[in-house]
Amino acid sequence: HDNAHTCGWGLPRNPLAHTPGCPAPFLDPSAPANPAAWAPWTHPPHCVTTPGPLSDSGPWCVFTNAALPHTIYPLGPIPAGISIIATPDLASSSLFDIGTRPLAGAFSALPRENLSHASPPPYEVRPVPGKGLGVFATRAIPSGKVILIDYVVLLAAVEYPDGMGKKQVRELMRVGVERLGDPQRLRGLARGAARNKVRGEELSPEEELLVTNAFELPMGEEELRYMGLFAELSRINHACDPNAHVHFSETTMAMTIWSAKDIQPGEEITISYSSIDLTSKERKETLQDTWGFKCSCSLCTAPKAVLKASDDRRLAFRAARDEVLQLAQDQDFYGAVEASKKLFELVDKEGLGPHLGDLYEIPARLHYQIGDLKNARKYFKRSMFEYYGWGVPGAKDSVSLQNAKGILARLDEEIAEREKQDKQNKKNNNKNDNGKTKKNKKRKPQVYLGKKT
Numbered sequence: 001h002d003n004a005h006t007c008g009w010g011l012p013r014n015p016l017a018h019t020p021g022c023p024a025p026f027l028d029p030s031a032p033a034n035p036a037a038w039a040p041w042t043h044p045p046h047c048v049t050t051p052g053p054l055s056d057s058g059p060w061c062v063f064t065n066a067a068l069p070h071t072i073y074p075l076g077p078i079p080a081g082i083s084i085i086a087t088p089d090l091a092s093s094s095l096f097d098i099g100t101r102p103l104a105g106a107f108s109a110l111p112r113e114n115l116s117h118a119s120p121p122p123y124e125v126r127p128v129p130g131k132g133l134g135v136f137a138t139r140a141i142p143s144g145k146v147i148l149i150d151y152v153v154l155l156a157a158v159e160y161p162d163g164m165g166k167k168q169v170r171e172l173m174r175v176g177v178e179r180l181g182d183p184q185r186l187r188g189l190a191r192g193a194a195r196n197k198v199r200g201e202e203l204s205p206e207e208e209l210l211v212t213n214a215f216e217l218p219m220g221e222e223e224l225r226y227m228g229l230f231a232e233l234s235r236i237n238h239a240c241d242p243n244a245h246v247h248f249s250e251t252t253m254a255m256t257i258w259s260a261k262d263i264q265p266g267e268e269i270t271i272s273y274s275s276i277d278l279t280s281k282e283r284k285e286t287l288q289d290t291w292g293f294k295c296s297c298s299l300c301t302a303p304k305a306v307l308k309a310s311d312d313r314r315l316a317f318r319a320a321r322d323e324v325l326q327l328a329q330d331q332d333f334y335g336a337v338e339a340s341k342k343l344f345e346l347v348d349k350e351g352l353g354p355h356l357g358d359l360y361e362i363p364a365r366l367h368y369q370i371g372d373l374k375n376a377r378k379y380f381k382r383s384m385f386e387y388y389g390w391g392v393p394g395a396k397d398s399v400s401l402q403n404a405k406g407i408l409a410r411l412d413e414e415i416a417e418r419e420k421q422d423k424q425n426k427k428n429n430n431k432n433d434n435g436k437t438k439k440n441k442k443r444k445p446q447v448y449l450g451k452k453t
């Protein structure tokens with residue numbers, strides 16, 4: 001078959017990343033019905049037909065690779081698999097080049113201590129009053145340690161076309177879960193929340209599973225929204241003042257969870273399902289609307305005065321952040337540095353620091369602008385630590401990391417150069433007969449660091 005030759009069917013690599021002009025083999029009726037033609041998927045894509053007209057992007061299908069290993073401590077690598085609900089175009093983008101997805105081994109390069117493979121595990125799952133199950137520390141976990149790395153098992157593009165009905169959405173979800181390594185275990189995750197109605201509607205078991213557990217993940221250049229289901233971290237409850245932080249890496253399709261505070265043995269490990277800077281009212285609405293539960297975390301159940309103090313700090317934080325950015329935009333860098341001091345006081349008071357890794361680049365750049373290289377360096381180091389925490393640096397994540405590394409290297413050079421100059425100036429001054437010290441010329445930074453994009 002000509003197409004089989006030119007279009008690369010049967011090769012044990014991603015045939016969906018096909019040569020232009022070649023049909024995706026499974027959509028071509030003449031394509032051979034053999035597993036090699038579906039690679040890297042272990043099942044033929046299951047597509048639904050819709051009554052209404054669809055966009056040019058093609059039908060919606062579920063693509064499954066049920067053999068993809070998934071490392072869940074303490075089970076080790078198990079074939080959990082991955083199902084992706086998308087159009088062939090989306091599924092064949094390099095984003096889903098799952099054949100090259102680095103697995104847990106790659107995480108050994110993390111500068112954070114990685115407890116996700118520790119023996120015995122640093123956590124256990126047990127019931128928690130009013131919340132179903134929860135995850136509890138089995139030993140002390142100091143701040144900044146990786147607790148768990150969990151790979152996505154079901155990814156569903158959120159923007160289904162208008163022509164697609166509930167029936168088809170449910171069919172794709174059902175097949176996607178059914179074909180995975182352990183569908184029973186996954187369906188069991190839905191029960192924990194004891195919830196089967198959203199806006200008065202009955203939900204299918206898979207819809208319930210996603211409503212109670214899926215994270216929204218903007219992915220790809222266009223930041224298209226996906227729902228992502230994770231088997232292991234789905235037992236971690238939400239807290240508005242969490243002791244752990246989550247970050248999703250597109251490169252690895254893994255969620256990394258690290259301790260944002262020192263966690264005591266027996267303490268529940270919690271993450272935030274909503275943005276960290278929301279006020280209690282805003283959080284309540286988000287949790288109710290998108291997750292469908294009423295939050296009973298320690299902050300939400302705290303005395304009114306405590307909750308109000310927290311709200312005030314979060315509002316003040318938002319105002320301070322806006323002020324810093326405005327001053328920086330107006331090129332008032334000294335003013336912005338002053339304002340950023342206030343900002344970070346608030347961040348520390350509310351314990352938000354570990355959740356706001358990107359933020360540290362702001363004072364780093366501001367201090368650079370006013371020629372305070374040492375403080376610029378301090379903040380860049382901090383922001384780099386946060387970037388590293390994101391998991392395996394690669395593809396998109398690594399851009400921020402590489403930038404920060406480059407800037408740090410230049411800062412080191414400049415600091416060394418300045419010290420050399422200072423020494424030289426001192427020598428020259430000592431040579432001055434009357435001992436009067438000449439004022440050094442005001443230094444200007446040599447490197448323009450550019451705006452954060």
Ligand SMILES: C[S@@+](CC[C@H](N)C(=O)[O-])C[C@H]1O[C@@H](n2cnc3c(N)ncnc32)[C@H](O)[C@@H]1O
Nearest residue numbers: 131132133192193234235237238293295296297
């Ligand atoms: C991702 S699951 C977490 C694990 C779940 N508790 C279980 O038993 O499987 C999310 C569900 O847990 C419950 N939950 C999580 N955090 C909560 C909180 N702060 N307050 C009340 N319920 C919570 C809600 O029912 C929510 O829909």
